[in-house]
Amino acid sequence: MGTPGNTDGWPENSGPPDGLPDLPPEWGPIVIPDDPAELAAEAALIRRELRQRARRAAWRRRLRLRRGGPSALRLTLLIMPLALLAAVTSLFAVVWPGQHRQPSTPRASAGGSPSRTLPALDLVDADAAPVALRGLLPAVILLTDGCACADQVTAAAAAAPPGVTVIVVTSGRSRPSPLPSPPQTVAAPVRNLADPAVELRGLVQTAPQPGSATALLVDRTGQIVRILPTLGSPADYQGNLPQLTRT
Structure with missing residues (x-):
């Protein structure tokens, strides 16, 4: 407890001791504590x-x-170099070469490693009607940009197992070019289609080779079993043909 101080002035008929002025009225009531420890919080x-x-x-x-x-000027001059250094560091972290590597696209090799799936593409037949490529699987797809390749088409049709379609694709033309009819001994059906958007050639990422076709062996699920950038004799891919019809 404290003893209230006199905020209404000094006692009647007595002035301030030693001529001291009165306390300012805005201070409010003054309480003098009996125990100085009560002022510990305010002192802290x-x-x-x-x-x-x-x-x-x-x-x-x-x-x-x-x-x-x-x-204020000195403080500003101290902060500006630090902010500029932080901005330049962030900029180098974003544009520095080698920081962001693009995922590499697997390229086809002569060995034809199965690393891609055939996308859902629509090709064009002789009547300019769209044909869903996935509806013809499993298939041996021959890209004949570099030649007519009639002998290679006939050999592929003769080597293909039952149930596999041989698809002859001409890129960059509105309609496919006619091919000679395969011999009667060829069991595999042959479809002649065009790829106006050149999407299949972009998929294999190889340029057309004069005098030779490019082959894609695709199973019934759309998985590319093998890619042959330069088609040789059927003996080169005979061992991959049974994989086309496996489930």
Whole structure:
């Protein structure tokens, strides 16, 4: 408990001792505690504020900052190089070569590693009607950009097992070119189609070779079993043909 102070002035017929002025009225009622320990919380707050002021003053002395205009300018000059350095570092992290590597697309090799799936493409028949390529699987697809390749078509049709379609594709033309009729001994059906958008040639990522076709062996699920950039004799891919009809 504390003893209330007299906020209404000094006692009647007595003035301020030693000529001291009255306390300002805006201070409100003044309570003098009987135990000084009751002021511990207020004292702690004051000490904390004094320490904060001392730390700020110490940093100002270290940075040689003074109150007023020059301090704001010095602080700005100190912050700007740091912000510029952070921005340049972020920019180099984004555009530095080799940081973002594009996923490599597997390229076809002479060995024809099965690494891709045939997309859902529509080719064009002789009547300019669209034909779903996946509806003709399993198939041996021959890209005949570099030649008529009639002998290679006949040999592929003779080597294909039952149930496999031989598809002869001409790229970049609105309609497929007619091919000679295969011999009666050939069991595999032969479809002659065109690929106006050249999508199949872009899939194998090989340029047409004069005098030779490019072959894709595709099973019934659309998985490319083998790619032959330059088609040779059927003996080169005979061992892959049974894989086309497996389930």
